[in-house]
Amino acid sequence: MHRxxxxxxxxxxxxATTGCMSPPKDLDLALARPxxxxxxxxxxxxxxxxxxxxxxxxxxxxxxxxxxxxxxxxRIQVDGGMPQHGHGLPTKPQVTRxxxxxxxxxxGMKFSMTGWWEIKLAIDGPAGADRVTFNTVVAEPGxxx
Numbered sequence: 001m002h003r004x005x006x007x008x009x010x011x012x013x014x015x016a017t018t019g020c021m022s023p024p025k026d027l028d029l030a031l032a033r034p035x036x037x038x039x040x041x042x043x044x045x046x047x048x049x050x051x052x053x054x055x056x057x058x059x060x061x062x063x064x065x066x067x068x069x070x071x072x073x074x075r076i077q078v079d080g081g082m083p084q085h086g087h088g089l090p091t092k093p094q095v096t097r098x099x100x101x102x103x104x105x106x107x108g109m110k111f112s113m114t115g116w117w118e119i120k121l122a123i124d125g126p127a128g129a130d131r132v133t134f135n136t137v138v139a140e141p142g143x144x145x
Contacts, residue, residue, distance in 0.1 A: 021084040023116035023137050035130035040123055042132045059106045070102025074125035078106055080118045111138045
């Protein structure tokens with residue numbers, strides 16, 4: 001019984017730390033998309049270098065109207081997680097600065113394992129509240145995607 005329990009716990013730990021599930025083959029990895037109710041068009045700009053596991057990094061977000069006009073003074077909440085693992089982000093990233101031309105800086109982003117992550121943004125701006133979800137796949141450095 002003890003050997004069974006030890007084996008089960010070891011397998012559970014291995015699964016929890018490896019991000020072993022493959023992302024869906026048809027996963028939409030677009031970095032620009034309209035919000036759910038088409039109030040805004042949002043472009044997500046990842047860091048120049050792929051984010052290392054368990055290290056903080058910053059992302060930029062550009063928000064425009066559907067006509068392409070930059071959206072200033074929006075309030076943006078950041079959420080997300082791993083749909084296949086059922087957990088959220090290991091940190092509480094937030095917009096720390098508004099940038100020119102509808103840009104916003106998100107700091108405090110961190111991924112704790114490889115695999116499929118969702119980045120969810122709730123935007124409240126001049127056209128009202130709306131939301132958008134982006135997919136990203138985090139790979140080991142040097143791994144092909």
